[in-house]
Amino acid sequence: MNKFTIKDIAKLANVSTATVSYFLNGNYAKMSINTRRKLADIISKTNYLPSTTARNLAKNENKTIGVSVADITNPFTSPVISGISERCEQYGYKMVFTNSNNDERREIENINRLRQEEVAGLIIDPVNPDGDIYNQLSNLYTVIVDRQSKRNLIDTIVTDNTKSVSEMTAKMVQKDYDDLYFISWPLDEVSTRIHRYTGFQQATHYAGDDHLLIVPYNYDLTTDTSFKDEVSQILGQTNKKIGFFTMNSRVLQELLKVTQSLAYNYASDFGVATYEEFEWMQLMRPGISCIRQDSFAIGYSAMEMLKNKIESKLTSEPKAKIKVIPTKEIIRESF
Amino acid sequence: MNKFTIKDIAKLANVSTATVSYFLNGNYAKMSINTRRKLADIISKTNYLPSTTARNLAKNENKTIGVSVADITNPFTSPVISGISERCEQYGYKMVFTNSNNDERREIENINRLRQEEVAGLIIDPVNPDGDIYNQLSNLYTVIVDRQSKRNLIDTIVTDNTKSVSEMTAKMVQKDYDDLYFISWPLDEVSTRIHRYTGFQQATHYAGDDHLLIVPYNYDLTTDTSFKDEVSQILGQTNKKIGFFTMNSRVLQELLKVTQSLAYNYASDFGVATYEEFEWMQLMRPGISCIRQDSFAIGYSAMEMLKNKIESKLTSEPKAKIKVIPTKEIIRESF
DNA sequence: CTGTTAGCGCGTTCAC
DNA sequence: GTGAACGCGCTAACAG
Numbered sequence: 001m002n003k004f005t006i007k008d009i010a011k012l013a014n015v016s017t018a019t020v021s022y023f024l025n026g027n028y029a030k031m032s033i034n035t036r037r038k039l040a041d042i043i044s045k046t047n048y049l050p051s052t053t054a055r056n057l058a059k060n061e062n063k064t065i066g067v068s069v070a071d072i073t074n075p076f077t078s079p080v081i082s083g084i085s086e087r088c089e090q091y092g093y094k095m096v097f098t099n100s101n102n103d104e105r106r107e108i109e110n111i112n113r114l115r116q117e118e119v120a121g122l123i124i125d126p127v128n129p130d131g132d133i134y135n136q137l138s139n140l141y142t143v144i145v146d147r148q149s150k151r152n153l154i155d156t157i158v159t160d161n162t163k164s165v166s167e168m169t170a171k172m173v174q175k176d177y178d179d180l181y182f183i184s185w186p187l188d189e190v191s192t193r194i195h196r197y198t199g200f201q202q203a204t205h206y207a208g209d210d211h212l213l214i215v216p217y218n219y220d221l222t223t224d225t226s227f228k229d230e231v232s233q234i235l236g237q238t239n240k241k242i243g244f245f246t247m248n249s250r251v252l253q254e255l256l257k258v259t260q261s262l263a264y265n266y267a268s269d270f271g272v273a274t275y276e277e278f279e280w281m282q283l284m285r286p287g288i289s290c291i292r293q294d295s296f297a298i299g300y301s302a303m304e305m306l307k308n309k310i311e312s313k314l315t316s317e318p319k320a321k322i323k324v325i326p327t328k329e330i331i332r333e334s335f
Numbered sequence: 336m337n338k339f340t341i342k343d344i345a346k347l348a349n350v351s352t353a354t355v356s357y358f359l360n361g362n363y364a365k366m367s368i369n370t371r372r373k374l375a376d377i378i379s380k381t382n383y384l385p386s387t388t389a390r391n392l393a394k395n396e397n398k399t400i401g402v403s404v405a406d407i408t409n410p411f412t413s414p415v416i417s418g419i420s421e422r423c424e425q426y427g428y429k430m431v432f433t434n435s436n437n438d439e440r441r442e443i444e445n446i447n448r449l450r451q452e453e454v455a456g457l458i459i460d461p462v463n464p465d466g467d468i469y470n471q472l473s474n475l476y477t478v479i480v481d482r483q484s485k486r487n488l489i490d491t492i493v494t495d496n497t498k499s500v501s502e503m504t505a506k507m508v509q510k511d512y513d514d515l516y517f518i519s520w521p522l523d524e525v526s527t528r529i530h531r532y533t534g535f536q537q538a539t540h541y542a543g544d545d546h547l548l549i550v551p552y553n554y555d556l557t558t559d560t561s562f563k564d565e566v567s568q569i570l571g572q573t574n575k576k577i578g579f580f581t582m583n584s585r586v587l588q589e590l591l592k593v594t595q596s597l598a599y600n601y602a603s604d605f606g607v608a609t610y611e612e613f614e615w616m617q618l619m620r621p622g623i624s625c626i627r628q629d630s631f632a633i634g635y636s637a638m639e640m641l642k643n644k645i646e647s648k649l650t651s652e653p654k655a656k657i658k659v660i661p662t663k664e665i666i667r668e669s670f
Numbered sequence: 671c672t673g674t675t676a677g678c679g680c681g682t683t684c685a686c
Numbered sequence: 687g688t689g690a691a692c693g694c695g696c697t698a699a700c701a702g
Binding site for chain 1: 671675
């Protein structure tokens with residue numbers, strides 16, 4: 001698709017490819033002012049672009065990284081990619097992108113496919129960071145984002161899950177709720193869910209799990225009334241002031257769909273707050289209190305960290321670090 | 336990062352690289368059952384993965400495409416990428432991803448960077464498809480998505496802009512509004528905005544542009560009252576029933592922020608409908624009527640089209656086609 | 671100042 | 687079952 005190569009340019013200018021190469025690399029001392037002008041002219045006229053792949057090959061460098069995200073349709077993901085891509089641009093890296101669609105098998109395929117390529121490093125937003133495939137990855141060239149592995153062998157960038165939820169929940173506790181509930185997709189050992197739940201428990205001092213409400217992933221209100229029934233039962237108690245903390249924006253949406261179908265209104269009939277912020281939460285009346293996480297910074301830092309590792313050319317795997325990106329509390333009128 | 340090469344495997348098995356290559360390609364006739372077993376064993380134990388890049392090189396094939404999106408943070412974009420990535424997976428292509436952040440200069444850089452790579456084709460969600468850079472692109476290996484160029488030289492996938500807006504607006508017209516307004520970011524010759532506006536005009540039969548309201552891109556209500564004042568003036572008229580159609584979800588958000596600050600409520604004080612659908616529009620009370628576009632299908636079809644072009648190995652540029660992806664009307668209570 | 675040429679990487683494939 | 691040339695486009699050491 002790119003017609004011109006260094007040979008074509010050399011031919012057009014009646015010089016050798018070496019001269020063209022020197023020109024491309026700003027090595028002007030090696031040619032006359034005339035050929036320099038001629039080359040500048042020809043290259044701009046032909047729109048010739050040297051192949052970076054060939055360049056990397058010749059220089060024995062590699063400026064491409066592989067990215068695997070758990071689910072591109074999750075609104076959390078876009079800003080992460082944006083951050084990675086911003087840093088890639090600045091560092092002169094290109095990125096090969098894959099999406100696992102929340103499917104662990106697909107994630108394994110993607111990671112393997114990326115490793116087959118000549119890729120200098122990997123940034124992974126994992127479906128399951130405790131899967132076997134992660135044993136084959138080295139901390140020399142990998143950064144994980146969002147979900148943490150229990151093994152903790154690879155550098156990971158996370159947000160302030162436990163602390164921020166604990167602080168927000170504490171604010172709810174102060175409002176004298178009779179019962180607070182944490183609503184989540186099945187915990188399934190997913191670190192983000194567990195850490196947020198831990199924050200909730202720290203603030204409420206609930207001992208068991210009877211204040212944990214699970215909503216199925218891709219919950220369909222019309223065919224499965226389990227979650228709706230639980231919520232209905234909780235809100236149906238007379239003279240009890242109830243509050244919910246939802247584990248992310250999609251769980252919040254499930255809760256609101258259910259409470260609307262039951263004809264309860266948040267803020268007046270019950271209190272609510274959520275992890276994650278999106279603009280619509282400010283448009284809803286009353287506004288919804290939430291925890292804003294800086295997903296862009298997650299991606300940005302991940303690429304920063306990866307580049308430093310790659311270019312420091314370590315020979316043995318560094319000890320895994322965890323970097324925590326702070327969140328921000330947004331208090332509105334929903335509780 | 337991938338330690339093992341075909342040479343390592345050959346050495347470990349005490350055979351030549353040729354034999355390993357034959358094994359990898361299922362060419363078992365060329366070796367004894369013993370070496371076949373030995374190789375199977377060694378390859379699984381070492382987790383050896385042949386480099387697809389080298390393979391492409393040797394076979395003179397190229398299974399990677401480049402993608403440039405206008406703005407990854409636009410919620411329209413994720414499903415498009417998801418569709419592209421799904422098809423890439425199915426076709427065995429990998430994708431190199433870039434984001435232009437709504438900056439035309441950046442878009443030019445990205446496209447050039449992608450062309451520098453050995454990339455078999457390009458899918459572009461353009462910032463400005465009428466920019467000069469598009470003259471350098473060939474319809475042999477490019478597909479454009481969402482925004483159309485006036486020159487119409489390159490295959491493009493769009494949605495049903497004019498027709499769907501016209502139909503939705505017609506429904507508003509039936510409700511006896513005294514005035515309907517189309518709200519948009521500056522038209523700036525952007526095809527999606529113009530086509531949607533055209534649909535609005537078709538249904539309302541307004542002649543001039545006095546029913547077109549422009550909200551600045553990244554409008555900040557606190558420092559710029561221009562748009563707010565216009566809305567205030569329109570809604571302040573006594574005894575007039577007013578309706579708005581917003582050009583996308585972000586413009587809708589701007590409108591709602593403004594009307595909320597003016598203490599007007601949609602549905603009761605004025606009617607509203609919008610292009611684009613997101614789940615929160617169903618959570619807002621009253622629910623917001625909108626036009627659902629199938630962004631996933633846009634990406635999916637784009638990769639389909641691109642693959643067909645690339646692999647048909649045409650020698651002259653095909654005449655540009657426009658493929659229209661249908662939308663769906665969602666009627667709720669907002670007008 | 672300019673040209674020649676042997677690599678760079680790793681798999682493929684043909685002649686033996 | 688093997689050795690070795692080959693595919694790509696660029697780089698850089700060396701020769702002139």
